[in-house]
Amino acid sequence: MKAFLILEDGNVFEGSSIGAEREVISEIVFNTSMTGYLEVLTDPSYAGQAVVMTYPLIGNYGITPDMESKRPWPDGYIVRELSRMPSNFRCEGSIQDFLKKYDIPGIAGIDTRALTKILREKGTMNGMITTDENYNIEEIIPRLQAYTTGNVVDKVTCDTVRVLEGKGKKVALLDLGAKNNIAQSLNKRGCQVTIYPAHTPAEEILAAKPDGIMLSNGPGDPKECTAIIEEIKKLYASDTPIFAICLGHQLMALANGADTHKMKYGHRGGNHPVKDLKTGRVYISSQNHGYVVDTDTLDEKIAKPAFVNVNDGTNEGLEYVGKNIFTVQFHPEACPGPQDSAYLFDRFIEMMGGIK
Numbered sequence: 001m002k003a004f005l006i007l008e009d010g011n012v013f014e015g016s017s018i019g020a021e022r023e024v025i026s027e028i029v030f031n032t033s034m035t036g037y038l039e040v041l042t043d044p045s046y047a048g049q050a051v052v053m054t055y056p057l058i059g060n061y062g063i064t065p066d067m068e069s070k071r072p073w074p075d076g077y078i079v080r081e082l083s084r085m086p087s088n089f090r091c092e093g094s095i096q097d098f099l100k101k102y103d104i105p106g107i108a109g110i111d112t113r114a115l116t117k118i119l120r121e122k123g124t125m126n127g128m129i130t131t132d133e134n135y136n137i138e139e140i141i142p143r144l145q146a147y148t149t150g151n152v153v154d155k156v157t158c159d160t161v162r163v164l165e166g167k168g169k170k171v172a173l174l175d176l177g178a179k180n181n182i183a184q185s186l187n188k189r190g191c192q193v194t195i196y197p198a199h200t201p202a203e204e205i206l207a208a209k210p211d212g213i214m215l216s217n218g219p220g221d222p223k224e225c226t227a228i229i230e231e232i233k234k235l236y237a238s239d240t241p242i243f244a245i246c247l248g249h250q251l252m253a254l255a256n257g258a259d260t261h262k263m264k265y266g267h268r269g270g271n272h273p274v275k276d277l278k279t280g281r282v283y284i285s286s287q288n289h290g291y292v293v294d295t296d297t298l299d300e301k302i303a304k305p306a307f308v309n310v311n312d313g314t315n316e317g318l319e320y321v322g323k324n325i326f327t328v329q330f331h332p333e334a335c336p337g338p339q340d341s342a343y344l345f346d347r348f349i350e351m352m353g354g355i356k
């Protein structure tokens, strides 16, 4: 069946329908990772977005246990070519059936390189995926222009507290849409990880006397998380060691009076160079974000830039002055992606007082 991707600027791509056959409006973003399509699909940070994969062949090994959460989250999925015969000893099914099962529409067979060029030149924009051949572009464009993502953290966070047992340091992980590998990276290092729903009051987390607190990645505009930012202010004030990734990093900055803004087309891929400002060393990182902290709006007495993006000079991490708090915009848990910055989990454990 034919499908169409209609962009806010009037560009239309024709391809074939994959997944659910319903219409969807979403923010269209591109990811340049060459591997790990399943980890991308199941990363909760993509809730509220439709993802274009720039790598042209997707789904070759089908659905395997490499899931970053319990389900796929994007509103839509856009690929050049989807494998019709996935093959792998761990393969449990096809992307096609996976998208259908979770009612996610998609489109295959379009020129994803041309689409990505448009998004890079004009910036991230909204789009519609539809199978309706009689679409009315005049009627659709105002709807695309009016569309906003809204609060998506509530959609992806867990409902109940969950514990991963471990004999080492006790870490409280605030699940803003956490990828599994964050808890796993801590648990692998011996930590006992207690995962809390996003709206857990700070008092409840602190009452359990964790050795450290971890704020996870998550979807949407960080400024939508007003109530969570209020709780993070209390976590900051508690003097408990804190490590935060991506959305968590943005929320900690907002809690300390900084501002964030939306980037033109974001950073989504497995090869973004970030520079450690202390050592000058560059690490290749996995990234998935559309917003960034404005370091100019952050008081130097509160936090100092610790990492910077080598490509565009945007902030990639902060070190909080006089506190055991550091936060990064990229993904040290890197799933998919390079493992260069996994050492940051060891640094967090050191900050909590070493491994018991």
Ligand SMILES: NC(=O)CC[C@H](N)C(=O)O
Binding pocket: 045, 216, 217, 218, 219, 220, 221, 222, 245, 246, 247, 248, 288, 289, 290, 291, 292
């Ligand atoms: N992966 C994330 O945590 C992304 C954070 C935020 N939603 C952004 O797009 O910037």
